[in-house]
Amino acid sequence: MNSTKPLCISEFSKLYGELIAVENLNLEVNKGEIFGFLGPNGAGKSTTIRTMLNFIAPSSGDIKIFGLDSVKDSVRLKEHVGYLAGDIALYGNMTGNQVLNHLAYLRKNSDWKYVADLINRLDAPMDRPIQQLSKGNKQKIGLLQAFMHKPDLLILDEPTSGLDPLIKQVFYEMILEMKKAGKAAFISSHDLTEVQKICDRAGFIRDGKLIATENLQDENTINYRKYKVRFDKIPNISEFKKFTDIRVISSNDKDMIFTVTGSIDTFIKAIAGYKVLDLDEQETSLEDVFMQYYEKSQK
Amino acid sequence: MFNKNSIYMCSIWDRRKSLTIWTVVLSLLAMLIISMYDSVGREFSEIFENGGGSFQAFFGEEADPGTPAGWLGFELYGIFLPVCLAIITIGMGSSSIGAEEDSGTLELLLASPISRSRIMIEKSLAMITVAFIISNSVFLAVCLSNILFAFGINLIDVFICTISLFLFAIFFGFFALAVQSLTKKRNLGISLTGFYIGSSYFMNTLHSIWSSIEPMKYLSPFYYYDGNMILQGSVELINLTVLIIAISIAYCIGHFSFVNRDTGI
Structure with missing residues (x-):
C-alpha cells in the first residue's frame, strides 16, 4: 500500500x-x-x-x-x-x-x-x-x-x-x-x-x-464569536462601523447581535460606553463561520 | 466474463424477456411464412409480376415470391427481418452506455476498478450475443420448417444470408452506439440511426427508378447485405468484408469517444 x-x-x-x-x-x-x-x-x-x-x-x-x-x-x-x-x-x-x-x-x-x-x-x-x-x-x-x-x-x-x-x-x-x-x-x-x-x-x-x-x-482557530447584548438605550449602529472586527448583524428596540472576529477586549471596550443590561454569547454554527469567509472573499 | 455478475451477463439478463419474446415470435413467424408458401406463394408471385417497376424496386427486383428463395426474401429476409433485428440492435447500441449514463448508474461502474474499455467491450459483446441468438434462432426455425413443409430452400444460402443479416444488424447497433458515445444523447443515437436505416433502404431500392441516386446505393448497408441475392445463391464476399469494415469503424468511433470523453453525469 x-x-x-x-x-x-x-x-x-x-x-x-x-x-x-x-x-x-x-x-x-x-x-x-x-x-x-x-x-x-x-x-x-x-x-x-x-x-x-x-x-x-x-x-x-x-x-x-x-x-x-x-x-x-x-x-x-x-x-x-x-x-x-x-x-x-x-x-x-x-x-x-x-x-x-x-x-x-x-x-x-x-x-x-x-x-x-x-x-x-x-x-x-x-x-x-x-x-x-x-x-x-x-x-x-x-x-x-x-x-x-x-x-x-x-x-x-x-x-x-x-x-x-x-x-x-x-x-x-x-x-x-x-x-x-x-x-x-x-x-x-x-x-x-x-x-x-x-x-x-x-x-x-x-x-x-x-x-x-x-x-x-480546535475551537481556538475559529476566531468567530456571536454576542447578543441588551442595552438600556439602544445605540446607533453607525457607532460600531469604525471597528473592522465587529459587525452588527441584527438590531431591535433593546437588543443588538454582534459578530466579533478580532479581539474580545476591543469589543468589550466598544460596548462599555453604553449601559449594558445583559451580555449573552450565542452558539456559533459553521454556517456563520462560512459566511464570514465568504464575505471576506468578496472584499 | 461469463460470471452472472459480470457486465456482459447482467446486460443480457436485463434483456431476457425481450430476447425471449423476439426469438420465439420471429422463429414462429418464419415457420408460419414457410408453411404458407404452397398456398399463397404463387398468388403473391402474380401480384409481384403485375406490380410494376416501382413495386418491384421497393421489395428488391430479385424477390419474386414464386420461388422458395424469392418467397423467403420477399416475406422475411428482404426487409422484415433486417429491420426487426436492426431495431433491436439500435435500441441496445444506443442504450448500452446511454441508458446507464442517463440514469446515473454508470457512476457505479466507473467508480469500480474496471476500465472504460472493458465496460464498452462487455456491453458490445452482449449486443452481439443477442443479435446472434435471434438471427440463428430464425435460421434454425427455417431449417426445421424446410423439413416439415418440404420447402426446398438451399440451407447453405440461408446460413450465409443469416451471417450477412447478423453483420447488418451489428453495424446499425454500433452506429447507434457511436452516435450516443459522441453526443452523450441516447435519443439522438436512436433517431439518427433510425433515419439512416430508413433512408438507406430507399437509397438501395429506388435507384432503379431514379438513376440519379444510383451512386448513393454504395452508402446503404442494405446494398452490402442484399439478402435476396444471397438466397438466390449469389454471394459477394466483398460485401461481407465491407460490412465487417463498417462495423469495425463504427465500433472504434464509439469505443474511443467513450473512453476519452467526460461522462455526462
Whole structure:
C-alpha cells in the first residue's frame, strides 16, 4: 500500500468552455482524517468529486489518490476508493443483494462478514427490488456498496441524505470506525451540523474557489464569536462601523447581535460606553463561520 | 466474463424477456411464412409480376415470391427481418452506455476498478450475443420448417444470408452506439440511426427508378447485405468484408469517444 497521502489536489481547474467550474483548487487529506467539503449549490463540489474519480478530466492541475494519478492510474486508484454519489442511482430491477454481488464481482475484494454486520446495523432491506425502496433505504444500499470493501479512502457526497436520525447515528459510527482504522474520508455535505460533528477539517468552496480550510476540532482557530447584548438605550449602529472586527448583524428596540472576529477586549471596550443590561454569547454554527469567509472573499 | 455478475451477463439478463419474446415470435413467424408458401406463394408471385417497376424496386427486383428463395426474401429476409433485428440492435447500441449514463448508474461502474474499455467491450459483446441468438434462432426455425413443409430452400444460402443479416444488424447497433458515445444523447443515437436505416433502404431500392441516386446505393448497408441475392445463391464476399469494415469503424468511433470523453453525469 502506497504510503503517500490519501488525497492530494494540486492547482486543479475545470473549465466548460468559458465557464470556470473550479479554479486553482489545492487541498490535501491525510490518513485517518475526515475532511468535510462545504459549499452552496453550484460551487464546484460535485465537479471536484467527479474529477477525482475520472468521470471528467481536469482542465489543468492534477489529483492524486495515494500517489496515483486520477487520469493515468484511474483503474488502480479505485481499488482503494469507496464512493457514494450525491443522488444515488442503483439498478432498479435488482435487489440490494444483487447490486452488492454485482459490484463485489467488479471490485474483487469485499468483506462479506463486515457487510453482513453493516446490513444489520443499517437495517437495510436487501431482498426487495431497488425500485420499490424509499429514498432512505436506497441510500442505505448506497452506503453499503461504498463501505463493503473497506476502502482506504471514502468519497461521499451527501451521505446522510434521506436517512432518519437513528441511521444517521449508525453512519457516524461507521465513519469513526473507519477513521480509527486509519482510513480517510472526503465528505461533501450541506449539513453543517453533521460536518462539525464528524469532520476533523473542512474546506469551504464558493464559485469554484476554495476560500478557506479550517480545523474543526480546535475551537481556538475559529476566531468567530456571536454576542447578543441588551442595552438600556439602544445605540446607533453607525457607532460600531469604525471597528473592522465587529459587525452588527441584527438590531431591535433593546437588543443588538454582534459578530466579533478580532479581539474580545476591543469589543468589550466598544460596548462599555453604553449601559449594558445583559451580555449573552450565542452558539456559533459553521454556517456563520462560512459566511464570514465568504464575505471576506468578496472584499 | 461469463460470471452472472459480470457486465456482459447482467446486460443480457436485463434483456431476457425481450430476447425471449423476439426469438420465439420471429422463429414462429418464419415457420408460419414457410408453411404458407404452397398456398399463397404463387398468388403473391402474380401480384409481384403485375406490380410494376416501382413495386418491384421497393421489395428488391430479385424477390419474386414464386420461388422458395424469392418467397423467403420477399416475406422475411428482404426487409422484415433486417429491420426487426436492426431495431433491436439500435435500441441496445444506443442504450448500452446511454441508458446507464442517463440514469446515473454508470457512476457505479466507473467508480469500480474496471476500465472504460472493458465496460464498452462487455456491453458490445452482449449486443452481439443477442443479435446472434435471434438471427440463428430464425435460421434454425427455417431449417426445421424446410423439413416439415418440404420447402426446398438451399440451407447453405440461408446460413450465409443469416451471417450477412447478423453483420447488418451489428453495424446499425454500433452506429447507434457511436452516435450516443459522441453526443452523450441516447435519443439522438436512436433517431439518427433510425433515419439512416430508413433512408438507406430507399437509397438501395429506388435507384432503379431514379438513376440519379444510383451512386448513393454504395452508402446503404442494405446494398452490402442484399439478402435476396444471397438466397438466390449469389454471394459477394466483398460485401461481407465491407460490412465487417463498417462495423469495425463504427465500433472504434464509439469505443474511443467513450473512453476519452467526460461522462455526462
